[in-house]
Amino acid sequence: MADKEELDSLCKRRGFLWPSSEIYGGEAGFYDYGHLGARLRDNWERMWKDFFLGLGEHYHMIYTPNILPYRVLESSGHVDHFSDVLVQCKRCGNSHRGDHLIEDIIGVSAEGMNKGEISTFILEKEIDCPDCQGDLGEGEDFNMMFDLDIGPKGERKGFLRPETAQGTYMNFAREYRALRRKMPFGLATIGSAFRNEISPRQGVYRLREFRQAELQIFFVPEYNQGSFAEAYENLSTKKIPVLRAGCEEQKKMSLDDLDDLPKFYRYHLGKMFEFYSHKMELSEDKFRLRELSEEEKAFYNRIHFDVEVDMGSLGGWKEVAGLHYRGDYDLTQHQESSGQKMSVPIDGERKVPHVIELSFGVDRNIWALLDLGYITGDRDWIDLPVDIAPYQVAVFPLMRKDGMLERSREIYDLLNSCFNAFWDKSGSIGKRYARQDEIGTPYCVTVDYDSLEDDTVTIREISSTDQIRLKVSDLKQELWSYINKEKVFKNNN
RNA sequence: GCGGUUGUGGUCCAGCCUGGUUAGGACUCAAGCUUCCCAAGCUUGAUGCCCGGGUUCGAAUCCCGGCAACCGCACCA
Structure with missing residues (x-):
């Protein structure tokens, strides 16, 4: 099992990766890739593209900016849902999420309350610190997004993107036409995303600037399955390691066993499995597809499985990728906010396509390869897939x-x-x-x-x-x- | 962000408590010698006290602040 400190040391010593801005003492949540890490990452990304773009005839890469104007993230829901009101205890200093306190202690939904309302509510209901019963201070906004000012006088607000997906969704209509109205079609992108994590930890596992590789597949539920039926059949009986929501233990299940899920979604679960098994060459007891419960998953996700890898250096099962059935949430949001039509004509009706998102944390996947590949003993070596080794x-x-x-x-x-x-x-x-x-x-x-x-x-x-x-x-x-x-x-x- | 622990060549560690020669070791790296296949050996060499301030004649060592890492808590739509 990989030891975090030994692997960190090797990564630094040999040129894979290490904390960024090191010579000035560093800044938590940022990592540099050295000459070997860069090769490995490039190779991983190439392998990712080859595999996932190959899944569909009409799947393509696009690239979009790191900076998004305010309105985009307002429409996507990030401005509301990516920021929390934190309340700090005056006695023990612990911070708590104001909305959680209200919901947990009073049992009232705090959805949509701003910091003033939360502060007033906490004062009126005499909510104390759950840790030490001390008095709580005023609520303060904490937004996970890095904000910035666009233009010479900073007159327009923007953010560093917290995920690459929004750039893709905004290009749906344009690419739908440019690709001559094929359905389903897919847009993939690889790039940086930024989240101002309160507490970055565990090396590249939780970073403030990180890389995502995402494939957004646009489809109309009633009309997609035919073209994938054959590909599904080839996968349908293969047993894959799955942990369903509400279950205690993971099991080997076939896609056919998961018959409560849409076939199109199951097909992609199968492809995620293939990528980890055949391309990254992870052994089947080291990764699994874990379904998130209603409480865990985001409100817009209808179905959500994560790929988790059992990494010794990080203390066990850790998320490295996700397969999200987002329904028509994203396109509908952008359609309403922008006034641009996001629907496609099918049999005389207009329908807003649904999205299945395959989302990968690049850094986490690189770390998973190093963690699982690192073998010590008589001989120290890294067992990497030969085609992506530096x-x-x-x-x-x-x-x-x-x-x-x-x-x-x-x-x-x-x-x-x-x-x-x-x-x-x-x-x-x-x-x-x-x-x-x-x-x-x-x-x-x-x-x-x-x-x-x-x-x-x-x-x-x-x-x-x-x-x-x-x-x-x-x-x-x-x-x-x-x-x-x-x-x-x-x-x- | 809170609490605890820690920060010394490229890496891992000793030195710190009890301030004082040239900061020591192991591995690594470079040049050369040697060597008929798995981190051998020999010679020579390179690189370091996290940052800033304070105390002191004098600070790696003591004090304050910052930053970072590790563990726990909280956070992670």
């Missing part, structure tokens, strides 16, 4: 003499033209293998005395440390087929 192959001379150094450099140049390759001549051969183990490089090529005779090299695979000997002329092709999993690396000796 480097796919490293090249070494067995020794720095008799021409091996020069030949290894030539072979490095050869491989670096089509892979992310690394060349290392310093230290002993064992040290060099160890360095690559620690950053998850799946293959290491070594030039030895035989290489100089017959133009072969050894190639070593990270998980087994087994080696085979290949002709240099076959090296590119063989490596290519290992990385693309067309061929299994196998030591025949």
